[in-house]
Every structure is written in C-alpha cells, then in structure tokens.
Amino acid sequence: GTEYHVGVIPGDGTGPEVVAEGIKVLNAAADRFGFGLKYTTYDLGGERYKRTGETLPDSVIRELKQHRAIFLGAIGHPEVAPGILEKGILLKARFELDQYINLRPVKLYEGVDTPLKNKGPAEIDFVVVRENTEGLYAGAGGFLKKGTADEIAIQESINTRKGAERCIRYAFDVTRKRNKGKKLTLCGKTNVLTFAFDLWERTFYEVAKEYPDIATDYAHVDATCMWMIKNPEWFDVIVTDNMFGDIITDLGAMIQGGMGIASGGNINPEGVSMFEPIGGSAPKYTGQNVINPLAAIMAGAMMLDFLGEEQAAACIEAAAQKAITKDLPSLEAGKMGRGTREVGDLVCRYVLEQ
Amino acid sequence: GTEYHVGVIPGDGTGPEVVAEGIKVLNAAADRFGFGLKYTTYDLGGERYKRTGETLPDSVIRELKQHRAIFLGAIGHPEVAPGILEKGILLKARFELDQYINLRPVKLYEGVDTPLKNKGPAEIDFVVVRENTEGLYAGAGGFLKKGTADEIAIQESINTRKGAERCIRYAFDVTRKRNKGKKLTLCGKTNVLTFAFDLWERTFYEVAKEYPDIATDYAHVDATCMWMIKNPEWFDVIVTDNMFGDIITDLGAMIQGGMGIASGGNINPEGVSMFEPIGGSAPKYTGQNVINPLAAIMAGAMMLDFLGEEQAAACIEAAAQKAITKDLPSLEAGKMGRGTREVGDLVCRYVLEQ
C-alpha cells in the first residue's frame, strides 16, 4: 500500500499526550487498511522558543512542505507572552503553507452531552468553512501617536476576490458532498462591513451560479450565533471570513460537546494540510494522563480522509463513537473514568475489531 | 414633578405596536411616581424612506438633541435594501448623538426559558458594555480593482484611545454599581488583532488602576462565546469593541430567552441616549397583536433608570417579572397566550398595583 509522510508537531502542554494517542490509532488504522504512515516529528512550541527564540524557522517550513500532511497537537505556553507562538507557529504555518481553508465539522456524536436543551445529534450536524489566510488575520494596521491621549490604532481586514472565491468554491464543494440540506449559508455583516462583505456577497452569488443544486442563504454573524444556539438544525454548511469563523467555530465546538471532541483541518487542497484538535495546550492537565485524546484522534481521522483513506477515516470515527457510547461517562478532562492512554487503547481496539 | 421630553421613533414593522405598549407602561409609572413624560414622535423608517428617500435628516437630529432621551421601536423594512436604514438611521443616530456606549444587560428573568441546560437566573446575570461609535463600524475602507479577478476589499477598524478609554471607564463604573462579583472582563483578540486590542488592553489596565476594588479579567472573543454557553456565571460585566459587542450581545439575548425580552441602551452619558428592544422589526408579525412588547417595556424601564427615576424603573421591571411568572407561558411571538396589547395592559396593572 501507499506510504504517507506525515509531519508531526506535538507542541506544548497536553499536545504530546494527545498526539501520542492519535498516532497509536492512526497506526492501528494503517495496519487494518493496509497503508503506511511515516512520521517526522518537529520540536516546535513554547519550550523551543524559550530555549532558542525560534518559533517556526523557514528551514522547518521547507521540510514540512515535503510532507503529505501535518498532525498538530497544541501550541501555547504559560510562560510565553500571548501572540508570539500563535502568530509565530500556527498562523505562520497557515500562511506559509497557504492553508486557505479552516474546516470545522460541528457534529454532536451520540452519547455526548451538549449544553443546549432539546438538541441531539440530529439537530447538531453542520460544517463551518472558514477562510484561513486573510481578513483581519492579515496583521495589517498600525498606530498613530501611540502612547498619547490622541492615540489611534487601526486594524485592517484585507479581503481578496481570489481568497474569497477559492474559499467559497471549496464550501460549495463540501456542501455538494454532504447528505443534509444541500444548503450553504454565507455568514457576514453586509449591513456594516460594506466593503469586505460586499466583495464576499458578490463572489458568493456569482460562484453559486455554478452550483444550481445547492441552496444558498445569508445570515449576519450576530444572527448566526443566535441560531447556532436556538436552531442549529437550520445549518448544513456555513462559509465565512477568518475572524467570524474563529468565533463561530469555537461556539460550534461548545455545542458539540466541548474541546474533548472538536477537531479541525487547515487545508490547502493543492498542498500540505494540517490537522489538529482545537482544544489548546491545557497546561493544568499536562502529564497527568487525564486529557481527552478523542479530538486528536478525530483530527487523525480527518487527515486520513484528506489523504484519500476514507474507509480508514470512517472506521476511526465509528470506533471513537463506540468508545463514547460504551465506555465514557463524560468527555471532560479528568471525568472520563479512564486515562488518556486507556482511551487511546480502547479506540485502537475498536478500530481493529470493527 | 419633573417633566421629561422624550423623542419617540416607532419605526418599522412591529416597532409601533411595541412602542405603544412601552408608552402605556411608561405613563402608568409616571402617574404612580409623580413625574411627567412629554413625547414627540418622529416618523422615520422604511416607509418614509420609500416615500421621500430620507433616512434620518439633519433637521431631525437637531430636534432629537433637544430631548432628554429617545425611545425607539425597530428599524428594518423588507422592501429596502439591507444596510440603508441601519446605517442611515440607527448607526447615524449613534454616531451623531455620540452614543458611545451600548449597554446590554443579559439577565434571565425567573420563569423565562433559556436554551441552556442547567442554567437559571442565578447563572445568567451579566452586563455587556459595547463601544458604540468606532472600530469596524467606522465605515472606513475601500476597494481596489473592484469587479475584477484581482479585486481587494479593505475594511478598517479604527480605534482611538479616547473612545476606548471612555467606554472602559464607563464599564468600570457599571461594575462598581453592581452587586455581583465586582469583576470586569475585557473581551478582545489580543493575539491576532495586535494593533486594535493592544490599544484596548493597555487602556484597560491603565484605567483599572483607578478602580482597585474591581477585579479584572481578559478573554478572547472566541473563548467568551464558549463561556457564555458553558459558564455564563463567570461573567459580571464584559467590555468590548463595537463588532465583538454586536456578536456577543446577540448571543446574550439568546441565552436570556430571546428577542421577546432583550433590550438595550445607546448611551451618551453627557447627552441624549436612545433605548430600544433589540428584536428588530419582525415584518411577519406586524399588525397581528402577537409580538411580545416586554422588550420594549424593559427598554422603557432602562430609560427611566437613566433619567434618574430608579424607583419607577425598578417597579416596571418587577411588574414585568410578575407578568412573566403569573401569566405568560412563553415569551415568543404568538405563543404568549395573550396579545401584545393585553400584555401591555397587564404590566400597567401590576405597575399601579405594586
């Protein structure tokens, strides 16, 4: 079978622990479905930064480009000032590898507790396609008269036709492949952000013409947040810009049961994509064997799906679902009734047994 | 007693219906507490725009400036393109009258249904202080190569030290007056919006020195949304910029039971403030006597509080609470078990009876 070269960035805090379980499960799936995975681990994160001042060196970027995919644990260190590692590693990887899609399935698995009343797996099952390389994340802006009473700080959202279009087209493709309502909702703020979302809206309806089988809808970002809480079943696929996507995907993670289960992909469909549990480095749980590895395991499944190993991906998802239903009273760190490693072992077993 | 001059903008859709009930209740409170209210009604909104092309003429702005406060119903018309009325009336009023605070209590009243599991009035009780005149709402930005494949659209968030500072100071004052945790949380995105929220963060911690009795906290906007769903009890007062405020206040409205009850104030502490139910014009319910007037009634109570009639404000709030507990099976339009006018009558009765 094929051998896939995967770059691994365990990162900070509980990142290495969940990545270890993710790899255990990936290997089980590889055995079972007859393909190979070759890992190269990169030591990036807060410790390296503290030691060397380096975040994500260009030489590592060049190496990462040689891989088929990247498997990431978590980045974030209590002793490093906020922003440095996020911008220096996460955002740099997204930008340099042109991972222009952030793909976040918001799916409530059977047996997972959601904070919403009267909503179950049938109601909470949509996908957010977030633009991942532009908008307010461009880092453009500056200060005037900094430090004085007359200071002005400007932050610019930069949106290109090309950037919006490729993201929107990707979202239409995702919608077409799903079996739900075949509906794509543009989430924006056309009534206030009259430049940025004018471009987005025009592009959306132009691209929509190529997808007559997909229904289109529009919702302001404030309304989107309300509906995600009140009527999540209204959504099939949502496409939005980088900043609004950041917000609504975290809201989505919460309604699907929290950080124990939420994973995402930073996708370059023509290049190297990076998959991650979205929970962060959770310093207070580090080294205790209590963090939930399922989000990392699900990120691994997403990665296999993107590598074309759909069957293996589906098998991991089913195995995780089985562990949730049969074995785990809660998905929260320390409340799973078993340790991080034991959950990984369970999922491996179910992968091999299915 | 004092006579307060109030400008009234009933607006579109169900706006006039809820404003009528709001005024009924305001008048009952005025009778009971011995002050006077003199109303001047302004015909603004979609119909006037369709007739004359006018949104909020400067002559009306000048007149509004002569009032102590403004009582607003709703703006928004299905036959007017999105953005025109919002920008031409709502945002223009906020900007021209320098209503630099948007104040949104997020409070779950006894007997009101929240979409969140295991959360009650003790858990959902915080206030959002939103900056209301700057940020992405400045309307700054533009296009390059519009309509071509190389198009760029830029949207600028403009933040001033003065604007952030007066908003933050106001938020500290609000926190000091409340009886909860005496904690003010800055909601931002310091790790990505490194210009805008650098200014906000520096200003926040400088102003904080003047309020040693208030605890301070910081949360990224994405985490704020998660916590509002998972742990709303963590919040006492939240201060944030215009765009993030727009998003989190609507999320707040949802967790406090929806549009039937949520009201807000556009405050200029030294000038003319404007109070409104935040539900919108709800065209499909217009003229049917089914829309819930409680949000408008609560907006009236907020207005009285700002006019210094705290007792009357508290009395209206208690009366509304009584109507909710005793008489209303649901706060949703058409499901209240009584009509818009009947709910207004009930609250009037309770105001007079208390």
Ligand SMILES: CC(C)[C@H](C(=O)O)[C@@H](O)C(=O)O
């Ligand atoms: C860590 C941070 C820079 C990042 C973002 O804002 O994109 C994170 O919140 C995410 O959503 O992946």
Ligand SMILES: CC(C)[C@H](C(=O)O)[C@@H](O)C(=O)O
């Ligand atoms: C109608 C719209 C312009 C407005 C805003 O975005 O501020 C509304 O959503 C609000 O929150 O009052």
